[in-house]
Amino acid sequence: MTTEKFRRLPSSILHYEDPDTDSSLTDCVGFGYDSKSGDFKVVRVVQFRDLDGEYYRPPGVEILELRKERWREIEFSTYMHIMVTGSTQVHHEEKSYWWSKNIEGNLIRTFDLSEEIFGEISVPDNLVEEELLYISMGMLNGSIVIFHGSKAGNEKTFSVWEMEKDVFSWSKLMTIGPFLGVEKPLLFVSSDELLIEADEGQVISYHVKTHVTKVIPIKGRPCVFADIFCQF
Numbered sequence: 001m002t003t004e005k006f007r008r009l010p011s012s013i014l015h016y017e018d019p020d021t022d023s024s025l026t027d028c029v030g031f032g033y034d035s036k037s038g039d040f041k042v043v044r045v046v047q048f049r050d051l052d053g054e055y056y057r058p059p060g061v062e063i064l065e066l067r068k069e070r071w072r073e074i075e076f077s078t079y080m081h082i083m084v085t086g087s088t089q090v091h092h093e094e095k096s097y098w099w100s101k102n103i104e105g106n107l108i109r110t111f112d113l114s115e116e117i118f119g120e121i122s123v124p125d126n127l128v129e130e131e132l133l134y135i136s137m138g139m140l141n142g143s144i145v146i147f148h149g150s151k152a153g154n155e156k157t158f159s160v161w162e163m164e165k166d167v168f169s170w171s172k173l174m175t176i177g178p179f180l181g182v183e184k185p186l187l188f189v190s191s192d193e194l195l196i197e198a199d200e201g202q203v204i205s206y207h208v209k210t211h212v213t214k215v216i217p218i219k220g221r222p223c224v225f226a227d228i229f230c231q232f
Helices: none
Strands: 023-034 039-049 055-065 070-074 089-092 095-102 105-112 117-121 135-140 143-152 155-163 170-180 182-188 193-198 202-207 213-219 228-231
Touching: 023 089, 023 095, 089 135, 095 135, 135 182, 143 170, 143 182, 155 182, 170 182
Parallel strands: 089 228
Antiparallel strands: 023 039, 039 055, 055 070, 089 095, 095 105, 105 117, 135 143, 143 155, 155 170, 182 193, 193 202, 202 213
16 A cells, blocks of 8 residues: 655755865665654765765764654764665664675664664675675565575576574575576565566566566666665
8 A cells, every 4th residue: 555645855954064075975764663753754874075085074864753844963973884785775663774884894784763773783694795786685574684696697596594583693594596687686575475676677576486487567777676675
């Protein structure tokens, strides 16, 4: 069910220091429901760069509660850079999850919309230094999953890693493929059905038990699909 309603959000309150030389970049945006305030929230992380493209100060974080219709800035103590790649945002049980990176390698950043604090989750050991090209995230039966792709010739195979609830440990759930002409998995719409982005800008439904595929009547530009999974 959809509401078919759009909301134009107020202008950002985060600004760079010198408009002639500096610029800002939205690192990530999260959206979800906060049961404590009884309202939906939007969180936005912004990086600030100088003329040479260097980050010259820690990023800013602003939050908007939809009923109040205004942004407010929050403080946080840890410098971070959240990598934005296609299909890397998940919202589940009042937390947003983003694929990220620090000096030690890949990890998952979290943001608790109720407590308004950041956290982090380690990823499987074999993905800590993996390139982001064939990595995406989703949800399956209430658990975070990571899709990790590998390529052999023109075919791609994807490993699906599942995070055990409340434990933050990972186990390899399944391997799907090989596929021809696909980019990456998008999301599970049920425990048996997975949507996958095709190279030509189409969306394919894949049944993980029968291995049957069918083309969904959704068409976009190749390699630009991204999904945001929200469960309230």
